[in-house]
Amino acid sequence: MIALFGHGKTTKAIAKKLGGCLIFDDKFKEESSDEFGNRLLPPKKFSTCRSTIQIPSPGFPPNHKLITQANNLVSEYDFFEKNIPFSIWISGTNGKTTTTQMIEHLLKDRGAISGGNIGEPLANLDSKKAIWILESSSFTLHYTKNATPDMYLLLPIKHDHLSWHGSFKEYEEAKLSPLKRMKEGTIAVVPKKYENYLTKAKLITYKDENDLAKTLHIDIKKVDFKTPFLQDAILAMCTDKILFDTIDYKKINSFKTDIHKLEEFKDSKGRVWVNDTKGTNVDATIEALKRYKDENILIILGGDDKGVSLDPLFEVIKPLRVKIFAIGSNTDKLVDLANKIDKKVEACYELVKAMELIQKEHTTRTIALLSPAAASLDQFSSYAVRGELFKELALL
Numbered sequence: 001m002i003a004l005f006g007h008g009k010t011t012k013a014i015a016k017k018l019g020g021c022l023i024f025d026d027k028f029k030e031e032s033s034d035e036f037g038n039r040l041l042p043p044k045k046f047s048t049c050r051s052t053i054q055i056p057s058p059g060f061p062p063n064h065k066l067i068t069q070a071n072n073l074v075s076e077y078d079f080f081e082k083n084i085p086f087s088i089w090i091s092g093t094n095g096k097t098t099t100t101q102m103i104e105h106l107l108k109d110r111g112a113i114s115g116g117n118i119g120e121p122l123a124n125l126d127s128k129k130a131i132w133i134l135e136s137s138s139f140t141l142h143y144t145k146n147a148t149p150d151m152y153l154l155l156p157i158k159h160d161h162l163s164w165h166g167s168f169k170e171y172e173e174a175k176l177s178p179l180k181r182m183k184e185g186t187i188a189v190v191p192k193k194y195e196n197y198l199t200k201a202k203l204i205t206y207k208d209e210n211d212l213a214k215t216l217h218i219d220i221k222k223v224d225f226k227t228p229f230l231q232d233a234i235l236a237m238c239t240d241k242i243l244f245d246t247i248d249y250k251k252i253n254s255f256k257t258d259i260h261k262l263e264e265f266k267d268s269k270g271r272v273w274v275n276d277t278k279g280t281n282v283d284a285t286i287e288a289l290k291r292y293k294d295e296n297i298l299i300i301l302g303g304d305d306k307g308v309s310l311d312p313l314f315e316v317i318k319p320l321r322v323k324i325f326a327i328g329s330n331t332d333k334l335v336d337l338a339n340k341i342d343k344k345v346e347a348c349y350e351l352v353k354a355m356e357l358i359q360k361e362h363t364t365r366t367i368a369l370l371s372p373a374a375a376s377l378d379q380f381s382s383y384a385v386r387g388e389l390f391k392e393l394a395l396l
Contacts, residue, residue, distance in 0.1 A: 001050055005066045006057030007040070010076050013123035014055060022049050024066055055079055058117070058139040061164065075143035076122050077134075083127040084147065088239060089116075091136040091175050092155025094284045095232045098257060099153065100135040102236035105255045106248065107131060116140065138165065138174040148181040151243070152188040152201065153235050158283035163307035189238060204242075209234040216241045222249040228287040229257055260387040262288060265394075270364050273394040277387030279371035281306075282313045288371040289316055296321045296366045300354050300390070302328035303374030310334070313373055314341055323361070325354035329378040350379070351386065355393040368394065 002018065004011040007025040015021045015038045023034075024043050032040045041049065043066050054070040067073065077084075090100045097118050104114040111130030115122060118135040125132060134149070138161055157175050165171040179188055182201035189212070190197070195205040206212035209231040213220040216238050225233045233252050240246045257263075263275040274292070279285045280303075289297070301313075301324055310330075314337045317324075324345040326334035331349050338345035348354035362368045370390045380386040 001052060003046065003049070003051035003054045003070075004038075004057075005054060005064070005070075006060045008057040008059070010121045010123075011055065011057050013121040014076070014079070017123045022051055053079070056143055058137055058143070059164075060139075062142065073143065075140055075145070075147070077136075077140060077144045077147035080122045081147040084122070085127060085130060085132055086150050087132045087134055088112075088151045088153065089134050089136045089149035089178060090153045090155070090235075091138070091141065091178075092153075093158040093160050093281060094287065095155045095228060095235075096135045096137075097278075098229060098261065099155065099232040099235050100133055101258065102232055102252065102255050103133050103153075103239050106236055106240045106251055107133070107243075110244070136178075138171055141177050142174040144177070146181070148183065148186070149178055150186050151239065152178050152182065152186070152190075153239065154188065154190040154194070155231070155235070156191050156283075158281065159308045159312075160281040160283070161306055187242060189235065189242075204238075212238060218247055219249075224253045225257075227291055228284075229262075260384055262291065263387075265391070267395055271362050272364075272367050273362075273391070274367060274369045274371070275387045275390050276369060276371035277376070277383045277390060279373060280375050280383055282308055282310060282373050285313055285371040285373035286316050288369060289320060289322075292367050292369065293320055298323050298325065298358050298362060298366055298368045300325045300327060300348075300351065300358070300370045301334050301372055301374070302326045302330055303372045303376050303386075304328065304378040305330045305333075305374045310337055310373065314338070314343075317341065317343060325358060327351050327354050327379070328372070328374060330374060351389055352393065355390070359393075359396070 003022040005024055007023055016036050019036045021038045023038050023040050024046055028040050028042045046066055054073045090096050100114050100118050104112055112133055113129045114133040115125045116134035117137045157172050159168055161171055179197055179199040182199050184200050186201040188201040189204045192205045192207045213234050218237055223233050237252055261278045265273055276288045279288055299322055318341045324338050325348050327348050331347050335345050335347045346357055358368050376383045376386040
């Protein structure tokens with residue numbers, strides 16, 4: 001009998017595929033069942049229900065009582081290990097989704113599909129496809145003990161999800177953990193700082209996108225993307241180069257970046273707005289600020305900062321022409337940090353209030369940027385809902 005922890009996208013897909021599972025979730029107060037013959041149970045029932053395997057939703061907290069009670073905990077990756085074809089895993093702090101999408105764009109004609117943290121859970125992926133490209137979160141990697149990639153692309157690791165992992169060291173170790181299990185003949189592309197990490201995989205290391213492009217003889221001047229998408233593009237191209245000895249500038253330049261990530265648009269007055277609601281951590285927002293460092297920036301910051309220090313962000317903000325509009329549960333913290341470096345700041349608490357104030361100040365000589373450096377769940381159901389509201393209010 002299989003027990004599933006959490007009633008999210010990943011576990012729902014497994015339950016639908018297999019049927020007859022036990023699903024435990026805090027929102028279930030009484031026992032019931034779904035249309036696939038799965039039992040929906042409150043966590044207190046776990047000790048009385050026999051299960052041979054327990055599979056958590058990727059984001060299921062490691063300190064939850066169900067996790068501590070589990071006697072055979074396996075990740076989604078471990079459970080489907082034998083069904084996974086040649087696989088490319090992508091992880092790191094920022095850029096995972098774009099890199100994954102770019103690789104699929106380049107390798108689609110070779111039978112590649114993407115999934116994992118992006119798009120489809122593994123339960124829904126076609127095992128007959130030649131290549132699986134899996135965006136791999138630190139949550140999934142934390143729970144994965146056996147499955148390994150054939151190729152692993154690791155973007156830079158920055159401070160994020162510290163409240164979930166407990167420390168940066170634990171977060172970093174989760175990201176590095178696939179290297180420990182990788183076999184002879186596999187390949188890993190990782191930041192230079194990990195060049196001495198013990199692994200059987202062939203390591204290709206890089207300082208930045210320029211360094212990686214030079215190593216693999218990619219002419220970076222022929223790639224149209226700007227920071228931070230340029231790094232994602234070079235990592236995607238290096239996959240094509242390493243596996244198939246192909247460099248296709250036309251194909252990579254035809255890729256269209258996703259919405260909600262440095263999504264620029266203009267209103268009827270010609271003013272520039274930038275929806276970067278996917279900037280849910282400090283490093284992502286720093287990259288956004290680098291892109292507009294020569295502009296007058298009206299930035300909306302705030303939300304659930306997940307226990308991460310915001311000091312590095314404010315070090316970057318200090319020399320820039322920036323006014324801050326603080327929202328979310330860490331509004332007061334943001335105001336204090338802004339005051340310490342003598343930056344103009346408005347304590348808005350709510351996105352609607354921030355947009356009202358920005359509408360009064362924004363001109364064709366400023367950039368209005370939503371890049372919160374924080375998760376959205378303190379006030380919104382997702383980062384996408386936050387971004388859509390930003391766009392709606394911008395175009396009023």
